[in-house]
Amino acid sequence: MTKPSPKALRRERIIESALAIFAEKGFQEATISEISRAAGVSDATVYEYFKSKEELLFAIPEEITEISIRETEKVLPYLRGAESKLRAIVQSYVTTYENNPEYANLIMLHLKTNRNFLKTRAFEVVRDAARMLLACIKEGIDSGTFRRDTDPYLVRSIILGTIEHLCTRKHLQGQPENMLSLVDPMVDLILSGIRAPQEQQNISIHLHMTGTAKAPETITIVPEERKP
Amino acid sequence: MTKPSPKALRRERIIESALAIFAEKGFQEATISEISRAAGVSDATVYEYFKSKEELLFAIPEEITEISIRETEKVLPYLRGAESKLRAIVQSYVTTYENNPEYANLIMLHLKTNRNFLKTRAFEVVRDAARMLLACIKEGIDSGTFRRDTDPYLVRSIILGTIEHLCTRKHLQGQPENMLSLVDPMVDLILSGIRAPQEQQNISIHLHMTGTAKAPETITIVPEERKP
């Protein structure tokens, strides 16, 4: 079905090499020579495919982000409830980063630094993902699943910030070993923080009694024994 | 009382200029000439005070981080309870970053990228702060304030990640306007997520009645009206 033209293949090779090298050394420290050597082409050839070093940098997240986002978008409609969706989105983020550590590193450490990246189409895709997450949070609020006073932007910042922090930490210090195992604790924690209280209103108990009893003389409230 | 030697003043000027310019353009894009010009000295003079461009970069966080941390450390003993302390620490972080946006930017976008920064004394101070936060979380767990199954490292990552994300967002997109106003919502949210349940044991109500009454025939539980 797909017919990978040699042209496209070459392009792919260059992008892969660029990802590896940019991720390892950063944008400034990496050189075109290095990348072209890794890709098995000449310097000049890189410029046949990309107008400049920066354009090559920006070309990297385009595909991978796109793919990841679209996949998530496909799954979402099958899930019921804001909580499930939110958990799925987080899972998707973390899975993507876990499976593409170089890409994660590039995004976290090198692309976020770059002001020009914000004007990029690739960034548009990133932003789409962030919007999806925001929409999901808002949906939870509107549906009463999340507290009405939840600040959806803050919640999103918490989620994204945590993921980013974990990725960065993992890259620079090797910790945590397995980010995926942290998805559930993290989501649980945040959900606990924003979940609407389970109608824990005050409750009146009306006793309908027959007979000639008086009102109770004393009411003793006795805590049951805690059984840990 | 303090007699700021002209030498120290000049050093300060250079650091300030460097902070402004590194924060704006990043380490690689900034040039020594630019910085020295901004500081009103010659290129060579910069090298009288700092051995290299990188050493100049690392000299920046040294003071400002130190000051901020030490201040927090002073306040902490006066606070009772893990929650208060945690809130104070977050407040301290955000205040520091809010008051020194350039510094915040430098740390978030440019220093974290730099592997050599991890070997720096300045980074040691940063790490101290992170340890302080972790200790506070652990204290909450030990004292029963926070749930026993709380992962303190995860909680710290959530807190730090959120702060970092907010700073970065503010720097790159101007949002949120006022980070300080987000401290309480954020801390509240996280605390809700980790707070130990408030002894929500089962409760038995014993009615001591006199007379010949029978047991109540029906018990109707009526929610009170919610008054938002």
Next chain:
Amino acid sequence: MTKPSPKALRRERIIESALAIFAEKGFQEATISEISRAAGVSDATVYEYFKSKEELLFAIPEEITEISIRETEKVLPYLRGAESKLRAIVQSYVTTYENNPEYANLIMLHLKTNRNFLKTRAFEVVRDAARMLLACIKEGIDSGTFRRDTDPYLVRSIILGTIEHLCTRKHLQGQPENMLSLVDPMVDLILSGIRAPQEQQNISIHLHMTGTAKAPETITIVPEERKP
């Protein structure tokens, strides 16, 4: 027959310019800009061909020394006797230096100073030449042409030192005009100093006389008049 690639030609041009300028001003005082300008290329181009200024310096003697040495090696087998060989070697040295005064100057004044030069392949060639000379002296000793108590290392030092001194003198003071005319006097002088005495055995003269003569009563030895 030979097809000098433009690449090789350019390289040659750069080396020639470098030789001229290094010889004139010394390694430190010479600048790459100067050399590249003289060679009609850009600074960066010099670095396409040579990794560093020092490597460029070391590339200079490589060829010229090699050529000179190999030529001498070819001639040597045709010569009989240590004296002829030694004279040929000296002749070769002096010819090389006389024909390449800049090269001579570079070697004498600037390369010998450089400790790194000693690790160079070019220096290996120089050392080869010195070994060749030493071997020739030893051969003369072994064959009885030179005195048995000759110190071959000292003789070599005398020869090389003299050549070097003459070159340096010529470069700095213009004297002597023609080094080649000094080769024979110099070699003669040294040979006189190391030549084994020419079988100066005692000689008996037997006079066969007829008649009744007695043995001679007196023998008078009369020096002939000296005729300068």
Next chain:
Amino acid sequence: MTKPSPKALRRERIIESALAIFAEKGFQEATISEISRAAGVSDATVYEYFKSKEELLFAIPEEITEISIRETEKVLPYLRGAESKLRAIVQSYVTTYENNPEYANLIMLHLKTNRNFLKTRAFEVVRDAARMLLACIKEGIDSGTFRRDTDPYLVRSIILGTIEHLCTRKHLQGQPENMLSLVDPMVDLILSGIRAPQEQQNISIHLHMTGTAKAPETITIVPEERKP
């Protein structure tokens, strides 16, 4: 008798440090800071005593050469014959270099390179020494001790070149260990090369015979057996 003013002492200290450092690293590689630090003074102080780095360099040989030369000049009148004098001069050179290896190194490797050194008063002194040597050789020629066809300039070049070569060799390669032990072999060798032949004129043998003998009919010259 001598009253070393503190000023002169300081000057001396600077010169000594400069000698050590120039000799070790060469003129260009050495820095004023290094020298001043070694001398225990400030950079600026060096400039109180010497107008420039180069002037400091040239100040070094002034004294030491002067002293060495003057000493030789004192001894010379007591020696009889060109050979003794020549030997004494060589001895003096080598002793000076052997006792002051740093100075030797400086002269051989770094001062000879410097064109400006030729204009220096210090060089005048060096030249004086060379003239003294030349005069001595000429004296030997005039007195009939050395061959009439000796080229005194060539002989001087041989002597100086050899000494220089030995010094350089010793500095760069550690060989020869002891230069002084080479003085006699070296001088012997050169003297053998230039010594006037010991009146090995043609000799006539007059036989005064009595009796009636005829002239000898045959004369047979018979070499004696060699006794190795």
Next chain:
DNA sequence: AATGAATGAGGGTTCATTCAT
């Protein structure tokens, strides 16, 4: 389409030297 070759532009860094104190 691919590249070998060339380079313009620029930046970090060093140091000899000066001068006010």
Next chain:
DNA sequence: TATGAATGAACCCTCATTCAT
């Protein structure tokens, strides 16, 4: 007199980028 402090002036080297083949 001695020096702490400051700097002007260079230079080596790198690399993204271009272009003729």
